[in-house]
Amino acid sequence: MILIAMGVSGAGKTRIGELLAERLNCSFTDGDAFHSAANKEKMHHGIPLTDDDRWPWLKAIRTAIEEKQKxxxxxxxxxxxxxxxxxxxxxxxxKDVCFVYLKGTRELLAQRLQTRTGHFFDPSLLQSQLDTLEEPGEDEAITVSIELTPEQIVDETLAKIKLR
Structure with a gap:
């Protein structure tokens, strides 16, 4: 099984991903590690990524997924x-890939981004990400509210996976 914690910046993907991996006793890989230096530089300067910027990044993550599956x-x-x-x-x-959509309000996401330190993402890009976001339906992802504690999010995610 491959889980992908997804959502806009500030949703807690890294923290939830780490906790899920710990609970499942498996590896954790942050998708940001696959971004090119040029992508990181653009985001650091508040420049939204284009689809052309994202395709190589997404393909690199897919390759890593396939390596885990092999x-x-x-x-x-x-x-x-x-x-x-x-x-x-x-x-x-x-069918082995399961998305976990970490959903939150714009206000909560903005608040989290304002308090985050040491990340290349410019908080001014939040609205761009929200504008780009196509929320997944139930056929695509497990949706969990980020208003829960990280432990509650992980518990709810694992419970919902069992029901699939």
Missing amino acids: ANETAVFTCSSLKRSYRDILRKED
């Missing part, structure tokens, strides 16, 4: 996965 490993990844077309690249026709 090794028959469970793994947790993070990736904003804002559009269905992006999720299609990550998922392909693969």
Whole structure:
């Protein structure tokens, strides 16, 4: 099984991904590690990424997913996965890939971004991400509110996975 914690910046993807990996006793990979230096530089300067910026990034994450699958490993990844077309690249026709959509209000996300330190993402890009976001339906992802504690989010996610 491959889990992908998704959502806009500030949703808590990294924290939730780490906790899920810990609970599942598997590896964790932050999708941001696959961004090119040029992508990181653009985001640092408040310049939204284009689809052309994102395609190589998404394909690199998909390659890493396939490597985990070939090794028959469970793994947790993070990736904003804002559009269905992006999720299609990550998922392909693969029933083994499960998205966990970390959903929050603009106000809560903005508050979190204002208090975050040491990240390349410019908080001014939040609205751009929200504008780009195509929320996944129940057929695509497990949706969990970020208003819960991280532990509650992980508990709810794992409970919902069992029901699938």
